Amino acid sequence: MKIPVAAIRRLTLHDGPGTRTTVFVKGCPLHCHWCHNPECLSARPQLLFHDNLCAGCGKCADVCSHGAHTSAPHAIDRSRRRLCGQCVEACWHGALEICGRDYTPEALLPLLLRDAAFYESGGGVTVSGGEPLLYAEAVARLFALLRGHGVRLVPSASGESAWKAAKCFVFGSAADAELTGDFDLSAISGARIKHLDNGNLELSVPGAFVVIVR
């Protein structure tokens, strides 16, 4: 039972009430053009390149046994990259980073409890993404663990996986979790959606989702 995590952000203010820690999971069934966390679209680990930090030293190319990097100017042949981490280790300037690491709910727990003191004023933990309910069972387990420590929870979900979430959250171990939807209701209507998200959004049970929220 694992959750692929892109990042954990501490002291977030805009992912639910109060002061929170937000876990951004990787993987989303939607591919919305307006996605503000595109590194969370794919569920798999990815090599990120921070152009502004690259010194052009070529060390990544020197160490890469797969020939994925070329220098001057730096470029990555993504068909060759293997996420072995050699280039990341060699890049002391911090220009390369592997985004995405699997955590069990148990491994995430102590990381999220570090800031428990900040949650006392009405904050808590948000699991966002990506689509956290792709991993509904693991997220429900994580929520159960966190609730055991009195942490208030918000899954920031697209709604795409609402029905699966219903099974986990309403009938499962985290049934009393607070569940909010991260919807753009103006977008979720008619043909516009088909255009905006390449047609893969099937919001079949929006009504059911509202029921879950309440």
Added chain:
Amino acid sequence: MMNVERMSATFDEARFSDGLPQAEVNATIRRVYENGEHDVAPFAVTRARMLACALENVRLAVGRNDTFASVVERHYLDSRYGVGEIARIQGERAETVARRDFPEGFARTNSAWAEGRFFTQADLSHTSPDWDRILSLGIPGLLAEAEARHAANPTPFTESVIIACHAFHDFALRFASVCDREGRHDLATELSALAARPPETLHEALQLAILYWHVQETEGEWVRSFGIFDRQYLPFLERDLAAGRLTEESAEELLVAFFAFFHAESKGRDAGAPFCFGGYLPGEPLRDGCNRLTRLAWRAFRTLGTPSPKFSIRVNPDTPREILRFAAECIQEGKNAMVFANEPLVRKAMLRRGKAPADLANFIPIGCYEPAIMGKELSCTMQCVFNLSKPVEDLFADGAAAPATWEEAEERYFAALERDLREALAIARRWERAWNDINPSPMLSATMAECMERGLDVSQFGTKYATSGVVCAGLATAVDSLLAIRTMVFDRGMLSFDDFRAVLLADWEGREDLRQFALRRPPKWGCGDETADALARRICDLAADLIEKAQSAKPGGFQMGLWSIDWCIGIGSKMKATPDGRHAGTPVSKNSGANFGADAEGPAGVVESLSRLDHARFPDGAVLDVMLPPRTIAGEEGAEFLVNFVRTLFARGGQFVHFNSLSAGKLREAQRDPTKYRNLQVRLCGWNVRFVDLDRAHQDWIIREAEGSGA
């Protein structure tokens, strides 16, 4: 801003109608001093005569629209900038006494400071008078007490206090006559009354505070606190409200005018006039003292929006949330001349140092964020400034053998730290003993009950408590540097110790790759990293042990502070490159926070690291600077976040915290076009300044901080 402009005009356009020109005042003071040198009278008496001379001759002015009699041509005597005669004499005497009594220690403190290791001094200014006594006894009460003591047991001390109190009394009357001459009979009547009795109204109490402030600062000790304002001035306000002399609105206006004086007088160029608010009232059970005056004063603060005065608030679990919320909203507006104090923690630190529970209700932050007991403590909070990161540099000194293991490097660091600290404290002790020869302070002493009971000047440690602060700077630079050595030399074998020495000597020239590694990879202080935090704890514990156990000339001994103010720039300017990736000559870490850009986990990580230190071991204060991008603290959520942050930091054991919310882009614009940003203020250290008044080095430093926050 109306009041500031009006007050500024009061100073800028003052028509002085009384007193002597600058050169003559200075020459007269010098004559009094030199005559005193040939006199049989002890120096305390001469000092009191110098004060009297200054107050008799300095030029005074009052304007037609002034709310208070407040304009003293003070810069002629100004001890703050070292241009006045009293300041010059202080400096001369300090050097003379040091060369006479401890020439080697004096030479050593100079050479140690030249290399950014430490400095020690006779800290003459970091203490607070007893405002309760000033307000309750008034000028005649202070004078009467001195005369009674003198009659019972005449000593040079009692004589000096009588001279000082007479000078204070005559100063009030002289100001009254100036007011009369200028047609301000209302102020003249009030000043005459203040010479004859304690204040009765809020206006009188505030006028007395201004007068006293002038007198003590002229004597040569900065007034480092105006006491617990809301508690001390509330009875005056309530009397005025009950008698119909004031309404809440007119009281707020009065406060605006009063606070505006401090900004107008300094033009925002000094360290700010400190006012304390809230906190527990005396007695049991503990009750928080925030009241209607707290609210009025904070509203006045917000209306003014100037760098001075600066406010502090003693925060405890009973502090009304709306007061914290109001403070947070001021910060959102860029009016951030304030610091939050964790009152329960400070009380714990003070109890640990043997202070009586009954005295804790009078805890105030001195100057910036150094806790002391108002009216009962001589707290020289900057007796010594010590650089925790210098012993790292010593590991790489010429001729020093390379350590064979990390453990050896670590132990050598701790041995050097201990050696330097012991040396600094030994010299600091000599300075403690020297104060009485340099700067007896009869006016300040007159306000202190125990000084009067014991017949001892503050400089003879007549107060109930007497302590010396040892400011420990550069914690993050020390921790990050040591762990860079460990990671790069011993754990990963990236280069030999001797090669590292060469790299640092060359200031990383040609090895930017290594510098980037040092900046990013080794464990860092301020990220909640257990290895770094454990090392920081060990450094702090050792320093606190040595400081607490060191022999001091004062009964309260030395006490550790974990802060740097802007000494981190001066210290850094004297240091070579350090293994944490820092370039030679650049600032070391500031206060108790992380290095620039090293707080990868943001403020939460810094709080986590700080929670692993025992802040009760820093009775000389410890402060966290939090720099947040304006967008983070915007709106309702932002204000709530600030309040929650303060509450959480304190719940986790932090001691003081203050905030900046600045955009690097805006600061750069202000550098380019200062006229457009005249009122942009920044929290520099424990005080605020207008950004455009800073020199380029300080401006760049602030910009770097703002950038580091992602602003």
